[in-house]
Amino acid sequence: MTTTTGTSLVTMRGVGKRYGNILALQDVDLDVQAGRVTCVLGDNGAGKSTLIKIIAGRHQHSEGVLEIHGEERTLGSPREALDLGIAAVYQDLAVVPLMPVWRNFFLGSELTKGRGPARILDVKKMQRIAKQELLDMGIDLRDVNQPIHQLSGGERQCVAIARAVYFGARVLILDEPTAALGVKQSGVVLRYVLRARDRGLGVVFITHNPHHAYPVGDRFLLLKRGRPLGYHEKKDVTLDELTSQMAGGAELEELAHELEQTDADSALIADVRAAEV
Amino acid sequence: MATATTPAPAASPTADERLVRRSAVARLLARPEMGAVVGAVAVFAFFAAVAPVFTQLSSVATVLYGASTIGIMAVGVSLLMIGGEFDLSTGVAVVFSALTAAQFSWFLGTNVWVGVGVALVVSLGLGFLNGYLLVVTKLPSFIVTLATFLMITGINLGVTRLVAGGVSSPSIASMDGFESARSVFAAKISFLGVRWEVTVLIWLALVVIATHLLVRTRVGNWIFAAGGDDLAASAVGVPVKRTKIGLFVGVGLCAWLLGMHNLFAFGTVQSGEGVGNEFLYIIAAVIGGCLLTGGYGSAVGGALGALIFGMVNKGIVYAQWNPDWFKFFLGLMLLLATIVNLVVKKRAEQR
Ligand SMILES: Nc1ncnc2c1ncn2[C@@H]1O[C@H](COP(=O)(O)OP(=O)(O)OP(=O)(O)O)[C@@H](O)[C@H]1O
Ligand SMILES: [Mg+2]
Numbered sequence: 004m005t006t007t008t009g010t011s012l013v014t015m016r017g018v019g020k021r022y023g024n025i026l027a028l029q030d031v032d033l034d035v036q037a038g039r040v041t042c043v044l045g046d047n048g049a050g051k052s053t054l055i056k057i058i059a060g061r062h063q064h065s066e067g068v069l070e071i072h073g074e075e076r077t078l079g080s081p082r083e084a085l086d087l088g089i090a091a092v093y094q095d096l097a098v099v100p101l102m103p104v105w106r107n108f109f110l111g112s113e114l115t116k117g118r119g120p121a122r123i124l125d126v127k128k129m130q131r132i133a134k135q136e137l138l139d140m141g142i143d144l145r146d147v148n149q150p151i152h153q154l155s156g157g158e159r160q161c162v163a164i165a166r167a168v169y170f171g172a173r174v175l176i177l178d179e180p181t182a183a184l185g186v187k188q189s190g191v192v193l194r195y196v197l198r199a200r201d202r203g204l205g206v207v208f209i210t211h212n213p214h215h216a217y218p219v220g221d222r223f224l225l226l227k228r229g230r231p232l233g234y235h236e237k238k239d240v241t242l243d244e245l246t247s248q249m250a251g252g253a254e255l256e257e258l259a260h261e262l263e264q265t266d267a268d269s270a271l272i273a274d275v276r277a278a279e280v
Numbered sequence: 281m282a283t284a285t286t287p288a289p290a291a292s293p294t295a296d297e298r299l300v301r302r303s304a305v306a307r308l309l310a311r312p313e314m315g316a317v318v319g320a321v322a323v324f325a326f327f328a329a330v331a332p333v334f335t336q337l338s339s340v341a342t343v344l345y346g347a348s349t350i351g352i353m354a355v356g357v358s359l360l361m362i363g364g365e366f367d368l369s370t371g372v373a374v375v376f377s378a379l380t381a382a383q384f385s386w387f388l389g390t391n392v393w394v395g396v397g398v399a400l401v402v403s404l405g406l407g408f409l410n411g412y413l414l415v416v417t418k419l420p421s422f423i424v425t426l427a428t429f430l431m432i433t434g435i436n437l438g439v440t441r442l443v444a445g446g447v448s449s450p451s452i453a454s455m456d457g458f459e460s461a462r463s464v465f466a467a468k469i470s471f472l473g474v475r476w477e478v479t480v481l482i483w484l485a486l487v488v489i490a491t492h493l494l495v496r497t498r499v500g501n502w503i504f505a506a507g508g509d510d511l512a513a514s515a516v517g518v519p520v521k522r523t524k525i526g527l528f529v530g531v532g533l534c535a536w537l538l539g540m541h542n543l544f545a546f547g548t549v550q551s552g553e554g555v556g557n558e559f560l561y562i563i564a565a566v567i568g569g570c571l572l573t574g575g576y577g578s579a580v581g582g583a584l585g586a587l588i589f590g591m592v593n594k595g596i597v598y599a600q601w602n603p604d605w606f607k608f609f610l611g612l613m614l615l616l617a618t619i620v621n622l623v624v625k626k627r628a629e630q631r
Contacts, residue, residue: 061515082517093515099508101575102501110505111517113498123496166516 008038012072012174012205013058013089019066020053027053028229031067034222035174035205040196042216043209044249045226051209054226055176058207059091060084085111090167091176098159100152104144105133107151108166132169140165140195157188161195168199175199176207181215193219213249217242225249312569313581315620319567319613320584320591327595334598341474347590348483349538351583353557354564355486356527356534358582359494361565363527364507364574365421367410369429370531371557376432377403377539378549379440382449391457400536406432407532411525433555440551453547465537466545479541483583486534490579503527507574563610564589567617588613 013035020028028050035041035058045051056062057069060078069076071087078084081091098107109129116125133147142161144154151159160180167175177196181189196219200206210216216223223240225232225248233240233248327334334343353370360367377399385395406428413424437447444450452458467478494500502523505513514520543549566572567588568581592609596602 059515081515082519085517091515099505099512099575101508102504106501106504110501110513113501115498122498123492124498124501126496 008036008203010037011035011070012037013207014070014073015058015067016070017067018054018057018064018069020050020057020062021065026229028057028064028226029066031224031226031231032234033224035207036221037173037205038200038203039221040200040206040208040219042220042223043207043226044211044213044216044223044245045232046211046249048228049211049226050229051211051226052178053229055091055178055207055209058084058174059089059176061091085170085172088171088173089176090170090172090174091178092160092163092167092180093178098151098163101150103148104137104151104154104162105130105147108133108136108147108162108169112170136165136169137162140168140198141191155188157184157191160184160192164192164195164199168202168204172204174205174207176209178209179211180208181210181212189215211249213242213245217245312571312576312578312621313584314569315617316568316581316584316588318620319617320588323588323591323595323613327591327599331595331598331600334595337472337474339594339598341476341480343590343594344480344587345477345590346593347587348477348479349541350560350564350589351483351586352479352486352538352541353531353534353561354568354582354586355483355490355579356531357561358565358568358570358577358579359490359503360527360531361562361570361572362494362507362574362577363503363524364510365414365524365527366425366562367421367528367531368425368558369406369410369432370535370561371554371559372429372432372436373403373406373532373535373554374539374542374557375436375549375551375554376406377536378543379436379449379551381540382452382543382549383439383443385455385457386450386452387443392452392455392461393457395452396461396540399539400533403532403536403539404529405532407529407535408525410531411528414528415521415524429558436551436554447551449543449549449551451548452543458544458547461540462544465540465543479538482537482541483586486537487579487583494579499523499526504575507571507576509575560589560610563614567614569621585617588617 011034013033015031015033018028018031018033019026031050031054033041033043033054043051043054053062057064057078060081060083063077063079069078071078071089076087078087078089084091099110102110105126106129114125114129114132115122116128117123130147134144137144137147140161142158142165144158151162154162164175164177164180180192180196184192193215196206196208200219208216208220217237221237223233223235223237223245225234225245235245333339353374357367357370380402381392381395381399383395384390384398385392388394410421410425410428413419413428414421417424440447440449465478468475469478469481470476494503502513502518502520505518506520506523510520564585565577565582567585568577568583570577570581589610592613593606596606596609
């Protein structure tokens, strides 16, 4: 990668978004840097998805400034964002279920050979690359010809991430990639996030689980009801502080419930830490 | 490229021990058009048994001609259905194209080739309009094309009455260019001692082109993706809107080809014809294994659906039954084929 770690790729200042009379997002400052993982945390409806849809070109912000590679921008479409090296992976709409893995991998950026009317898909090459890229990222698929709906949720998510990385994304946005996954599958995805980071990508990682965010994140943006609640460097905050800030003072009951589950999660954290070194 | 397929081709580059090798039969059964192949063979065997004349070469030519007049449209309609959309205006669009060519050249006294050219532009334009309305309004294609179906039906009747003063287009058989156009769009080719209609060739050529497009080109990838999940497709940069508009334009091209054949085979067209044929095209695609919800199917499947249609249609005549029963058989075929498709698809997806 040409970008050095720490270069600002996407910067937001005072960004807000209205849907009609609904204020979904207000006053958000954010700095996505190359080789760093920025986590966005918040409860349901906090505005996390709205925030990343603005960066990914699916919605336009109605207030504030969005800078990409140092230039002020409003993104009109996902294609525009992709052309600027911003790729988003969504839990729900990452892939076309009935199409084979390799076709999904290259969808929208297919490799071809020949010219003019004789231009055809280079099927062999795409199959080989898809298989190899996935293998490099630690996903050993049975068969890249199988329809992607036959893969597990975690594998599907990883294919979508591998695709974004392969096509030279400089900013990778992940919307709750671990929300529907088991502990082990989450570990696979989180490890993958770190690999993307090590390749020099700026990663924006959305989650409502601080136990997933803390081990991989470098910075944490907390959202609540569309407003920023805090923006921390990792060195300035502990997992407990993050968790309690998210839960809020009054919701101790919920917090206790969350902490009960840390048994499984601390195993996960150890798992991810091991992959880090 | 011998077969059409959904994107599920070729042997995997590297084998894997978790992959239980599926037998060649199982893999064949997994193809979308498999149900239609079984159906076509069964229908052929049935009529061959009850009416031996059915297997004569001249009968085959007749059956294929009948199949081609559905099949040409079924190619465009199948691709459109794989791309996730319907077109209810196709039946009247064929007549619309023929009427345009006939009345334009008759009214202005031009060479009929001018009318043919105008009809091409108008037919592609109608396809574009359908597609454009669809992506702009975001209404279901069922509604959009139902509206254009009604409007085109009205235009066909109304304009013909204005121009020709009746319900059939003026005869252009004696006009300049008619014979040469006839020798293109309604040619008969002698081969193996039998006269074959050129539409059979056009049909086969369209199937080959469509299959190539679907399986081996970027546009084919986009068609499957647009029908399979349009949001996912556009999120990775697939031009979904352009793809869908293009599919409707493709249907327009098919309507023009068939419209020109009808015009030059008979010299005149009835303005009220075509209504109801749109369902035959859709039925052919569905029998051929195209998923109603999009994202799955093949051009060969649509062709097989049309072939079944042609065989039942003519087979009833050869068997000397009352043709009143044709619709009943068509309905039965549709029911059986879709059930077979469903079962085949379910079994194929299980590993
Ligand atoms: N298209 C829309 N039109 C109107 N309101 C919307 C729209 N999208 C989101 N909202 C509203 O904006 C707020 C933030 O939604 P958003 O999807 O960003 O939340 P989120 O943090 O991603 O939540 P979750 O964790 O449930 O995914 C919600 O109150 C939601 O109802
Ligand atoms: Mg969300």
